[in-house]
Amino acid sequence: MKLIILDRDGVINFDSDQFIKSPEEWKPIPGSLEAIARLCQADYRVVVATNQSGVGRGLFEMATLNAIHDKMHKAVVLAGGRIDAIFFCPHEAEADCHCRKPKSGMLDEIAARYNVSLQGVPAVGDSLRDLQPAARLGAQPILVLTGKGMKTQAAGGLPEGTHIYADLAAVVADLV
Numbered sequence: 001m002k003l004i005i006l007d008r009d010g011v012i013n014f015d016s017d018q019f020i021k022s023p024e025e026w027k028p029i030p031g032s033l034e035a036i037a038r039l040c041q042a043d044y045r046v047v048v049a050t051n052q053s054g055v056g057r058g059l060f061e062m063a064t065l066n067a068i069h070d071k072m073h074k075a076v077v078l079a080g081g082r083i084d085a086i087f088f089c090p091h092e093a094e095a096d097c098h099c100r101k102p103k104s105g106m107l108d109e110i111a112a113r114y115n116v117s118l119q120g121v122p123a124v125g126d127s128l129r130d131l132q133p134a135a136r137l138g139a140q141p142i143l144v145l146t147g148k149g150m151k152t153q154a155a156g157g158l159p160e161g162t163h164i165y166a167d168l169a170a171v172v173a174d175l176v
Helices: 032-041 062-078 105-114 128-136 149-155 168-175
Strands: 002-006 044-051 085-089 122-125 140-144 163-165
Touching: 002 105, 032 044, 032 062, 032 168, 044 105, 085 105, 105 128, 122 128, 122 168, 128 140, 140 149, 140 168, 163 168
Parallel strands: 002 044, 002 122, 044 085, 122 140, 140 163
Antiparallel strands: none
């Protein structure tokens, strides 16, 4: 089974320092939906792993997060693709939970759900906290320069072996 793990905000859709708090604020990055469709056509299972502390902060309810994800699912399907699963952490950073990236809980759960090793699995993110758990678990960390990616690259300290691409479409063009 071919698997790819994608962060959401800044990779699939535009990010916001004020959080994506409604379906109306969720807007795909040009080319990202088509990239996911290409992954599906190449028999990848596409899984999203995303921190969503806005829930824990009370900025939006779980029903709103579900509506945002429903919009994302529908947009991907209209482009000819699918997202197999979405794993998310609703906790604030202060909660110190195991599922919030940069900890590896979400990725551990993905490995368990699909009964696979994450060794070499592409894990695409726009921030250091997306890449760190991937690198620790042997996945291939991939930084995209959309979202916070340019700031992340400029700050340095990327895990060894991190691949860098302009956006998700460029990642997929290289993978498939």
